Structure formats: C-alpha cells, structure tokens
Amino acid sequence: MSEARVMDRYRRYTAALGDRRTIVWGMGWREFMRLLRSKWVLLVIGLAWLQTLLLALTVLPFQTEPQLIHLLLYGDLETGGIRLQLVLLAAITGGQLISRDLSDQSIHLYLARPLTRVDYLLARLLTLLLLFLLAALLPNLYLALVQWTDAGYALAWLGDHRWMLLATVGYGLLVAVTFSLLALACSALTGRSGFAAAGFFLTVYFPSFMVETGYALVQDERILLFSVLHLLDMVGHEMFDAPQWATVYGYSFEVELGWRTPFLLLAAVWAATASAVTLRLQRLEVTR
C-alpha cells in the first residue's frame, strides 16, 4: 500500500467501540485464556479432575445420598475433595492478577479507559470464576451425570434431584466467588504476587487452624464461624439440604448454627473484600 493511502486510512479512521459489558467480558476471557497457557494452572486443574475421577470410582458406588458426593468433592483432600486444589488455583492465579497490574503500574492505563474500578474488579473476578468453573463445576456436573447414568438415564431422576443440580451450580459459584475475592483482595493489598499467594493461603488456612484449636479448647461451635472454610462448609450443607457438619482436626460432627448467620457472615466477607480492593484502587489514583 502506498504511503499516501496509509496516511489516508489513518486520517479517516473511526473506531467501532463496544460497550462496557463487552469490554469487561473481553478482559476476563482474554486473561482466562492466557492463564490456561500456564503449565502450573493446567497441572492443578488436571489434579482436580483426577481427584474427581477417583472419587467417582471409589466413593460414588457406595454413596446412597446423591447430594453428599458433591459436598465430599468440595471437602478436604483426605475425604477425597478438591479443596486444596481450588485454594492452590486461587493462590497461583488470583495472587498475580491485580498485583501484576499494580507493580508495573499498568493499572493506571486500565482505569483511564471506559472502566470503573468495579468494572476492573469484575473483569478480574470473571477470569477466576471461569477457571473455578473449569476446575470445580465441570467435575461436579460430571459426578451428577454419572449418577444420572447409574439411574438409567431416567428423566424422572433429573426431576427428583433438580434442587441438587441447582445447588451444585450455586455452590460452585459461591466457592468460586469467595476464593476469587479473597485472592484478589490479597493481590491488591500486597501488590506482589508472591506475597499475595502466601497471604491468601494464610487468610484461608490460618483462621481455620485457629478456630479448630479454639473449638478444641472451649467446645463452643460458634467459634467456627470465624473461618471462611468452615463457613463455606456450613453454607454448603444448607444448600444441599444436608445436616450441618463441621470438621475439626479431621473429626466430623454435627453442628446447629442455623442457616442465617453463616450466609450473612459469608456475604459480609464478600462485601469486605470487594470494598478493600476498590478502596485500594481509589487510594492508588490519589497518590499517583
């Protein structure tokens, strides 16, 4: 193309620009695809899928309550669950997402585009949600599918268990949003991916260890409400309409804390973490 035509193209250019929803979705999707090129991310997702397969082969044939298999899958490693893999995934990916933009300061360019701070947070959250859906929701749906095939592909089985299927999706999202927000908050507050990953691990496992120790000492089940992992367990049992069970040092026992308090506390964790990220971003603009 001649230089004159190149100049003319440049001169006459008018961009066709999408709306904010498209931009947020695009940002989330591109980052998701980029993370899928990481061998560590693929390894953790592969381990979660392998664990699911093992659970389907070893536990599912002896499980009489269909919804319990899903709760088991979200549980600890020793019960056949993939919780450790999910925490690892959040630490590896969520830890770097915002901290990377903070450390190279490209965050200022993102926030000078047609995005609010909340849009930016949503875009980053979307990336993690997609990863969690791949790592946790797909295996859960696989387990539901196996149960359905065991039931002889009966449509009646799907009708009878529709709440279980909804809970599978709903709880998957709940776990994904909780871990994602915590990881993003650690990422935004530390500004360094290594610190963020370590901070996320501590935020998740340290309170869990502390409340279990506290429970062993005072025997008051309300102390378990101060751990995100225990909160998620309680909410999960409520969603699947199963009796609330808590695990302390590997021993499981039934607790009676109702549904309202764990749900409200989890909502408070979401609000606090989302606010922490947006405030951090706001503060960042003031100081630059």
Added chain:
Amino acid sequence: MIEARRLVKQFGAVTALAGLSVEVPEGRVGLLGPNGAGKSTFIKLALGIFSPTSGSVEVLGESVTTAGPTLRQRIGYMPEHDCLPDRLTGVEFVVEMAQVSGMARQAAIQRTHEVLNHLRMGEEKYRPISEYSGGMRQKVKLAQGLVHGPELVILDEPTSGLDPQARRDMLRTIRTLTELGHSNVLLSTHILHDVEKVCDHVIIVSQGRLQMVEQVESLLASLENWVEVRVGEPRDAFCKALEQRKLEWEEHGPALRVSFRGDETFGAIIAAAEESGAPLLRMERATRALEDLYLEVVK
C-alpha cells in the same frame, strides 16, 4: 474542548485545585504549570477518575459526572510515569489497550500496526517491552493513547526523560499524528519549549488556579521585539519624541522598552535622543522569552 467551572479538589487538608475556571479551546493546547500546580489533578478530573469536591467539568460537550466512564472512549491518555508491562511485546500491549477501549480484536490488531508504523517502531514492535529504550517506551505509551482514534488526546509530560533527539522526534510525531487524525490535544508539561513546538494555545496554572489562557502565536509575537533603552534627563522629552515617531514604549525599571519595528527603529531612537537632548546611555535589542513570561505569571 474542556470547560471547567469553579473546580475545587481537596485531598484532606491539601487543596489541589482552588476554584479553577477555564475554557480549553479546540486544537493543540499546552497546560503549563510548576510541579504541584494542579495539572495532573485537572487531567484526572477531566478523565472522570476523580470527582470534584465542588464545581463541574465538561469534556467534548458532555458532563464528566453524568456521562460516566464511557466518555473515556472518546479520550486517549498518555500518563507521565512508566506504566508498561514488561512481559508483553509492544504490539500485544497496544492491542490489549485497544480492546479495553472497546475495539474488536481484528480491528484492534490492524489499527495497532497502523499506529506503531506511523510511530516508526519497525520490527521492534514485536520485541518485549522490557528490551525497549526510553524513547520506544514513550512511543508505545503514545500509541496506546491514540489507537482507538480518540477525539481528545491528553498527554502528561510526553517528553519526560528523553534525550534531545528523541524529544524532538516525539514532538514532531505528536504534531503530525494529531494533525492527521484531527485529534484535539491537551499537553501537560512544565517544558515551555514543548508548548512552543506543538501547541496553538497555552494555559498556565499555578497553585490550583488559572493564570493565563492565550494563543501561542500572538503570545510569542507580543513577547519579542523590544529595544531596551537607557537615557539620561530629560527623560519625559525623550518619551514624547518617541511618541512623535509612532514608537510605543513602556517603563521597565530604570530602562525603557521601545517596540522594535525593524532596523530603522535604532535610527529613530537616536533621533529622538538628539531631539530631546537626553543622553543615550545604552540601547540593546532585547527579546523576552516565553520562559520570562511564565516565571512572571506563576510567581
């Protein structure tokens, strides 16, 4: 292009803007002011990143408060500080920024190459940003601000940290590309030379207030072409003799400043001295630079 009315922005006890009212005209406009004058705060208010403590600001005919972030699709912004991700190549980064502005992938790729080619990035655009020189980093920062074809480009200290050659190239590029793309430019800087080279208008701010809005051309014309004259008594008679010869003059400390109208001005001044009987002690062609005016204004 930008209209601010009684704009106040406070950060705690610090007042960054103290009732700034200014109408930024279309074209290429320089925003001049010393460090801490409120230039960056004004830019961020115009971008809608901050909300004003009081007052209002309109950009491209829309209120920043009501139009929200979508107004930023019509604006390109090049910040002063380094903000490039070293892990990406120049092309990857500009494509990402184009998509974050709302462009579809194919259009973003095509436009990125067009802009980077105009910036003479050559094959360097495929190299990681971590390997770029200061000048190339500035070019990539400029490219991401231009890629979505904005109506207004806000450049914050675009020549900061560049060597003289790179600075000259950057100024020429800014002028050429914004002329080609019919973009309005707001160039924030404390380097007067940059304003002289690129801008049609200049706005001077200091201590969060507007000090001056003027056309660069007429400002430069008014600044230059003085003859500084020192005469003995009778000085009044000398001044009258100047007026008779249609020469304008003004007091400037112990000296007089007489407007320069060509080489014949010197002859006219000598004749005025002879006629009035005032001894001519000193006569010197003096040009006042934009810098002198700037220092006077911001004092």
